Amino acid sequence: MNAETIVVYPAPGIGHIISMVELGKLILGHHSTDLSITILLTTSCMDSPSVDSYIASISRSHPAISFVQFPALAEDPEMVQRRSPGAVLFDFINRNAPNFRRSLLEIAAGGGRDRHVLWLSAADKSLKDQHGVLLNLPGGLPPLKATEMPEPALDKDDPDFSNMHEFCFFLAKSDGILVNTFEELELTGLRALTSGICVPGGPTPPIFCIGPLVSGPESWDTDSINVQDDLAWLDQQPSNRVVFLCFGSRGTFTEAQVEEIAVRLERSGQRFFWVLKRPASDEISKQVNTNLSEFNLESVLPDGFLEKTRDRGRVVKSWAPQVEVLSKGSVGGFMTHCGWNSVLEAVVAGVPMIAWPLYAEQHLNRNILVENMRMAIAVDEGGGGIVGWKEVERAVRELMAEEGGKELREKSLRMKEKANEALEDGGSSLNNLCKVG
Known part of the structure; x- marks a missing residue:
């Protein structure tokens, strides 16, 4: 090459x-x-x-x-x-x-060149049928419900299962794995990987933590996406008072769940900035892949919601420049689906999180954020499929107004400093990048 x-x-x-x-x-x-x-x-x-x-x-x-x-x-x-x-x-x-x-x-x-893989994410019976079963993960990682494992691991009869098994097999054969994280953020997970317990019967490929790789605001042409007024509104709000709600590039909810969130925001009096995508047709999918912009915002929100909350909130349809939003001084909390890009963007911005996972590896990310990193508050999803407005209100109040939220904010700011140091001269991530042949 x-x-x-x-x-x-x-x-x-x-x-x-x-x-x-x-x-x-x-x-x-x-x-x-x-x-x-x-x-x-x-x-x-x-x-x-x-x-x-x-x-x-x-x-x-x-x-x-x-x-x-x-x-x-x-x-x-x-x-x-x-x-x-x-x-x-x-x-x-x-x-x-x-x-x-x-x-x-x-x-x-x-x-011929070495094969390096950038990893972007952090059974006899199908796990999808193991309701109530907790999986004890290796290396000090928090337990995870069997049914919350990433979808490719849930159903052994699905072609997705064998595809992921093959992918992991070849991943373990690579000459090195580049991970979008930094050592100070994931000491527990890194110890588990490098100890050899994740690749039984063979050597673990070298692990290179070279993150956090986060896009800057300059990467987006915000003028062409018509969000300048919304960003200007954020600049006018008090410091650390706005809750930012965004669930990734595809994460979404049913109309019933959207209504529950809206009821909570209206009754709370809390300032908010909400990126809302076209609702899902059922509770199972939780993600939208096509026609992201093709829906009427007013039709999926409670009657009068936008008018009643216009002085203390913004609802943006489909997309907003997340990195730029998180960098605003008015943003004091981030309700997120726990996709890894979103987690890193919050870490770099020093913004504490409310963890509401939807699919893929996000439940595992949630557990690590809450139990190991102590940088997020979890939303209790319960068992009925819909997270009620009282539970949403509890999580937001705990993060924005109570002592526990203050501790999370202080921890997030300390980790922001470590993230910056990792990519400075002599930092762990930059040193690891230099080691990659």
């Missing part, structure tokens, strides 16, 4: 693209020779409306980073209905393998 070009290939979704771009920027900023970064992108229904704007902005600000976008692949609607979302995603990635190989050969012919 041409030593002057580094090719990276993120999984579908804006969150994965951002992490790869930030890795490229980090490498370019600390490499003594001329380099270019090429990012290979699939084209899928998971692409959010902000992807094109983001790519255009990065291309202008970082000319050494280029993007190659694969042609769109036709989907089989019957297969999408028959298989789980994870199985459909793995099938989509596998069908893009010829595009990947062709692009790689065009960019850099020949040569």
Whole structure:
């Protein structure tokens, strides 16, 4: 492979693209020779409306980073209905393998290089049937309900299960794993990985913590997304008084759950900034992949809600520049789905969290944030499928107004300092990046 070009290939979704771009920027900023970064992108229904704007902005600000976008692949609607979302995603990635190989050969012919993987996330019977069972995880990690494991691990009869098993097998065979975190944030998890208990019967690949890789506000063209008035409103609010509610690029709720959240916000008197996506059709999906902007905001909120709360709140449809919002001094708490990009962005901003996981590895992230890191308050999801407004109110009040929230804020600010130090000269993450051959 041409030593002057580094090719990276993120999984579908804006969150994965951002992490790869930030890795490229980090490498370019600390490499003594001329380099270019090429990012290979699939084209899928998971692409959010902000992807094109983001790519255009990065291309202008970082000319050494280029993007190659694969042609769109036709989907089989019957297969999408028959298989789980994870199985459909793995099938989509596998069908893009010829595009990947062709692009790689065009960019850099020949040569052997080490294989490094950037990890973007932190049974005999199917775990989906093990209700009430707690899994004791290795290395001092907090226990996790069996049914809250990431979806690919839940159903052994789903193709997604074997796909993930194969992926993990080859991950353990790699020459090194780059992790988007920093050592001071995840000492417990890092000890578990490096102790060898996660790869029984063989050596653990070297682990390189090279984060936090978080996009800066300059990566987004906010003028084209019409959020300037909302950001200006945040600048006018008192320090640490606004709760920011956002559940990632795809996280969403049913209309019934949206109403419960709105009732809580209206009755509380609390200032808020809420990014609301098109509601899900059922409680199971909890994520939306297409037509993110195609819904009427007023139709999914209680009658008169926007007018009654207009002086102390903002509801933004579908998307907002999360990093920029979190950097505002008025934002004192972040209600999040616990996706790893969102967690890191909150850590870098020094904002404590209310943890409300929805899917993927987010329940595990929630447990670690609450039990190990002590940087979040958990929302009690209960067993009825809907989190009531009283529970939402309890979590927000505990974070924003009670002594426990003050302690979380102090811990978050200390970890913000450690995050900055990790990427400074002599910091742990920068040192680890220099070790990667």
